[in-house]
Amino acid sequence: MTLLPQTRAIVTGAARKDGIGWAVAHLFILNGAQVVLIDLDQEMVQSAATELGAAGAIACDVSDQGAVRTAVAQAVAPLGGLDCVVNSAGIVNANRLSDITDADWHRMIDVNLGGTFNLLQSTIPALTEGKNASFVAISSMAGMRGGGLLGSSHYAASKAGILGLVKGAARELGPAKIRVNALAPGIVDTSMTRGKFGPDWEKMLLDQIPLGRFASPDDIAKACLFLASDLSCYMTGVTLDVNGGYFLH
């Protein structure tokens, strides 16, 4: 059984083979979806689309509202509509509070929180016409626990902002039959984290995770598939923790 038959989807941040967005796009395609990929670099995103058998590839900086509007229109035209969006594009930074520059702060908020807003706002008209319409925002455990690993306070603020945005949007868009949910991964083995902790810190972290390992991108993609599919048809405005039990609250 495939879980996303006749589903037309956009997945952002999908150009890196070891990243969460790629894993989401891959699993969605295996489940019958047509997927258009969005990421920063045209060559990378095109090569990802070719390898994954995606329906399209668009280069776009999600922090640029005008560019996102254009990209969404470019994606929706060949898909013939839109049923699902997963915004996985994001950046991280570990600067201590006193070292965060004005530019660091604005870039973090503009990409992680602004990018989610831009995607959400630009896709409302198409999602309103979609079936089982679902928007999934990739937040982070950091948004609830205040960072403290590879992301510091501006990363935490950007990811916490997503949780508020998602709840407000879920409230407002429910009557239009658009579900809006957030996924909060714990530590995921991608280029964002790999080799960044060092052996001692890594061991300490693994000791604190009840399931005893970091997440794979596929673990996150499976939870995303659940939020995108009819299996979660009565869920909106939730934050789904996918952290192996590391952060229980």
Ligand SMILES: NC(=O)c1ccc[n+]([C@@H]2O[C@H](COP(=O)([O-])OP(=O)(O)OC[C@H]3O[C@@H](n4cnc5c(N)ncnc54)[C@H](O)[C@@H]3O)[C@@H](O)[C@H]2O)c1
């Ligand atoms: N890896 C983790 O441990 C972890 C944990 C919690 C949350 N997350 C979140 O999951 C998401 C995916 O992270 P990942 O681990 O796959 O990281 P990654 O760095 O492998 O992938 C992020 C992708 O987003 C793209 N991107 C960055 N800025 C962009 C922009 N302005 N416009 C368009 N695309 C842009 C990058 O090119 C990259 O392909 C991020 O939002 C991240 O904050 C990751």
